[in-house]
Amino acid sequence: MEQLYETYAQTVFKYLFSITQDADLAEELTQETFYQAMKTIHQFRGECKMSVWLCQIAKRAWYRELNKSKKTPSLSMETLETSLRAERSLEADVLHTEDKLALFRLLHQLDEKTREVMYLRLSGELSFAEIGDIVGQSETWARVTFYRGKQKMTKGRSEWNEN
Incomplete structure (x- = not known):
């Protein structure tokens, strides 16, 4: 899992930063993404690239954050x-x-x-x-x-x- 993080953390962070426009939130969501990935790694079937799978998890984490804070996606x-x-x-x-x-x-x-x-x-x-x-x-x-x-x-x- 550590190697997975080292390989893809930057990609996931950049993706999240591009949609959140908030470095702190993107970092927090990156951590959440890898936590969720670790819990569900057995569900990865290899039908897409690992980075795509992680970004899908990241997007869901972003949506959960929006629902939790009752925000709408917008620029800061x-x-x-x-x-x-x-x-x-x-x-x-x-x-x-x-x-x-x-x-x-x-x-x-x-x-x-x-x-x-x-x-x-x-x-x-x-x-x-x-x-x-x-x-x-x-x-x-x-x-x-x-x-x-x-x-x-x-x-x-x-x-x-x-x-």
């Missing part, structure tokens, strides 16, 4: 604040260091849906829920599209500055 306030600061930083950087013409050139290079989300977020200052509602998609879709658009714009800006 710290993660949201960090994300908003990063957005504002990019927005401020783009709006203040580049002229509007360059900004519109970067926006124009994006696909139509991404460009629309970027316009609504940057100029309309709408929430992701409002953007999702406007374009007929989910809030999560709007967040992901905006994030990917920021990445493309940041990459485009650095390429623009190199030329």
Whole structure:
């Protein structure tokens, strides 16, 4: 069991951290995962990779934690604040260091849906829920599209500055 822990603990922790966004909780759930695995190792049939089996146990441990604490899966306030600061930083950087013409050139290079989300977020200052509602998609879709658009714009800006 010790070798199993040494081999897969990092993988399980990373998986749990990605869904909890809380290192302490992910560590606690990692310990719970291996405890449960030790109790049920005789049920492992080898039909999937050991890491997949452990992550399934980890997911169930996360769901039990949610039910126990009556939480819903969501980002922590710290993660949201960090994300908003990063957005504002990019927005401020783009709006203040580049002229509007360059900004519109970067926006124009994006696909139509991404460009629309970027316009609504940057100029309309709408929430992701409002953007999702406007374009007929989910809030999560709007967040992901905006994030990917920021990445493309940041990459485009650095390429623009190199030329």
